[in-house]
Amino acid sequence: MNNPFKFGTIVEGNYFTDRTEELERIKEVLNSENHLILISPRRFGKSSLVKKAITNTGRTYISLNLQMVVSVENLASLILKEIFKQHKWEKIKHLLSHFRIVPTVSTTPMGDSFDVSFQPATDTTVLLEDALQLIEKLSNSENRMIVVFDEFQELLTLEKGIDKKLRSIIQNQTNINYIFLGSQESMMTEIFERKKSPFYHFGVLMHLDRIPYNDFYKYIVERLENENAETIAHSILETTRCHPYYTQQLSALVWDMLTYKHYDKDVVEQAIKSLVRIHDLDFERIWLNFNKTDRAILIDLVKNGQPSSNRLLPTSTIYSGIKRLMQNGYVIKLEGYEVEDPFFSKWISDRQ
Ligand SMILES: Nc1ncnc2c1ncn2[C@@H]1O[C@H](COP(=O)(O)OP(=O)(O)O)[C@@H](O)[C@H]1O
Ligand SMILES: [Mg+2]
Structure with a gap:
């Protein structure tokens, strides 16, 4: 008999539970011309939920993890690689001749994987624009492609002004639903909720909670x-x-x-x-990399369930510490602040 519990990767089928309302809501968005923004701490089930919702629609999609992307050029080539996985090379190669900077595409003898590279470009925006327009061309109102940007907040680290450029490309497309996933709450909120941000109110915003x-x-x-x-x-x-x-x-x-x-x-x-x-070794290594403020905050959270009972630290220091710990994923905020990993929390309390 196999272990009926699964963790670490996307869960489907029997391993997937609940999320009925969320699935319904996502379905509605995908049946419209709107985009979706889905925010939750890491490993709350964003990827699994979105995969299931998309599979239910039967439509084609590509998923791009921005955590693994190091430059705009890299993003453009990743998009093309994903497209080549789904469409016969013979059928789409003529579309590549429209590219302003024609990519060099190489493949293995079996044709099962592709490598894509570009001549050095001064303006990398055209690479991204041509790659995203290719998706638009391959889509139509009957089969609108879905493009998932995972860990979308990482986009901002690629190049200054890239958010503005991406937004101006996407806003004129009509055959694609974009899904923006993010696990850094504060950065995602900055991107989609700050009035001056190019992505301000760009789609339907959803927060994913724990499973009831x-x-x-x-x-x-x-x-x-x-x-x-x-x-x-x-x-x-x-x-x-x-x-x-x-x-x-x-x-x-x-x-x-x-x-x-x-x-x-x-x-x-x-x-x-x-x-x-x-996890003792990992926990110890992580602990040793924290400064004294972070350690004090974590101990407080574990012992008292709140970060601010430490009278030795000024409130502003505590909150900038909390912010830092949240950005790095060690602390999450739902009803209140808490240490993200219950076993790390136990490790800390065992040592108090
Ligand atoms: N709907 C669900 N039912 C049961 N377990 C889930 C569900 N969603 C997520 N999980 C658990 O959480 C883990 C992380 O899910 P994942 O979709 O990768 O999260 P995220 O994309 O938010 O990081 C999964 O491997 C699984 O163990
Ligand atoms: Mg994920």
């Missing part, structure tokens, strides 16, 4: 097949606070321990201990 307790509880109980399943599911969710990734991670280990090692009542406690131990 009742749904996750049922999901876990059904898959554990254990007489104590209900108690176990409850203590898993108490630890992970319904964070999608950590819940699946802890549940997967609990399932292994129940199935192969015949643990009993204290299985969740043992699984948590084990995860904290496995």
